[in-house]
Amino acid sequence: MNTLEWKQEDGISWIALSRPELRNAVNYEMMDELDEILHKIEATDDKIVVMTGSGNRAFCSGGDLSLFHSLYTEAEAYGMLSKMGQILKRIFLFPKPTVALLNGAAVGGGCELITACDFRIARRNTKFGFVQGSLEITTGWGGGTMLFERLKPHDAMTYLMTSQLFAAEKGFEDGFIHQLINDDENLEDGLRQFLNPYLKQSANVLSAYKKIWLNKFDLATFEENVEKEIRNCSKLWEKEEHHAAVRRFLNK
Numbered sequence: 001m002n003t004l005e006w007k008q009e010d011g012i013s014w015i016a017l018s019r020p021e022l023r024n025a026v027n028y029e030m031m032d033e034l035d036e037i038l039h040k041i042e043a044t045d046d047k048i049v050v051m052t053g054s055g056n057r058a059f060c061s062g063g064d065l066s067l068f069h070s071l072y073t074e075a076e077a078y079g080m081l082s083k084m085g086q087i088l089k090r091i092f093l094f095p096k097p098t099v100a101l102l103n104g105a106a107v108g109g110g111c112e113l114i115t116a117c118d119f120r121i122a123r124r125n126t127k128f129g130f131v132q133g134s135l136e137i138t139t140g141w142g143g144g145t146m147l148f149e150r151l152k153p154h155d156a157m158t159y160l161m162t163s164q165l166f167a168a169e170k171g172f173e174d175g176f177i178h179q180l181i182n183d184d185e186n187l188e189d190g191l192r193q194f195l196n197p198y199l200k201q202s203a204n205v206l207s208a209y210k211k212i213w214l215n216k217f218d219l220a221t222f223e224e225n226v227e228k229e230i231r232n233c234s235k236l237w238e239k240e241e242h243h244a245a246v247r248r249f250l251n252k
């Protein structure tokens with residue numbers, strides 16, 4: 001694996017996004033590797049999946065803008081967005097509980113990725129934000145649809161419509177972040193403390209409860225809504241306003 005690290009320990013499958021020099025931005029190789037690793041994990045006896053980022057700056061900075069900047073038309077954008085959208089859906093619907101461990105900032109598509117997970121644990125000093133609006137696009141991997149399943153509509157709209165970066169403490173108050181880990185605490189120790197009561201249960205019990213939550217969804221409607229989100233984002237993507245905003249980011 002070139003863009004991910006995977007380890008299995010005490011019933012936990014750890015996935016670390018590993019492109020720290022670009023703040024763990026997602027490229028096509030990472031999408032393929034994520035897809036592959038999720039298939040492998042599904043076949044293990046592991047109880048819980050933890051997703052985190054390499055380094056201490058970022059969990060994930062979203063799509064790799066230096067790469068995806070070359071996608072110009074709606075159709076080109078749709079290809080990339082729907083590829084990652086499929087992976088986010090797999091994470092959201094994954095048969096085992098999933099946890100996003102925010103070792104650093106989760107921004108743009110990175111924030112969509114944490115939304116796809118069942119639990120979010122963050123260092124107290126981290127930030128998260130759906131900054132897509134400042135790039136003149138919206139969420140395009142299905143994370144907007146998923147956010148409305150995680151939060152009260154008013155809070156979800158605030159996160160999405162303001163494009164702001166928020167402190168993890170605000171996410172904790174809103175119920176988006178489930179546990180804060182103090183800055184002087186070891187991140188893995190803090191996570192294990194949170195996970196201990198879950199890890200005392202069998203994999204079958206955890207998966208069965210996850211299934212009850214997933215049974216709530218009309219899958220066809222959920223998939224239709226994700227698809228609409230991806231299509232809408234693709235339309236905005238091809239506008240000059242978006243390309244200009246990305247150029248500003250890359251030339252800063």
Ligand SMILES: CC[C@@H](C(=O)O)C(=O)SCCNC(=O)CCNC(=O)[C@H](O)C(C)(C)COP(=O)(O)OP(=O)(O)OC[C@H]1O[C@@H](n2cnc3c(N)ncnc32)[C@H](O)[C@@H]1OP(=O)(O)O
Pocket residue numbers: 021022023025057058060061062063064065066067068105107108109110112131132135138139140141249250
């Ligand atoms: C494409 C899908 C779409 C979606 O559907 O959601 C998206 O994800 S759009 C992408 C949205 N993401 C962003 O706009 C993130 C921008 N990044 C940041 O805000 C910051 O980098 C950070 C994540 C808050 C971390 O800040 P910091 O630790 O200070 O790092 P730097 O900003 O100095 O970045 C270091 C290095 O990495 C490059 N970088 C960062 N993010 C990306 C990215 N998403 N794509 C490509 N490159 C990225 C950044 O340009 C720096 O490069 P160098 O200057 O060459 O070192």
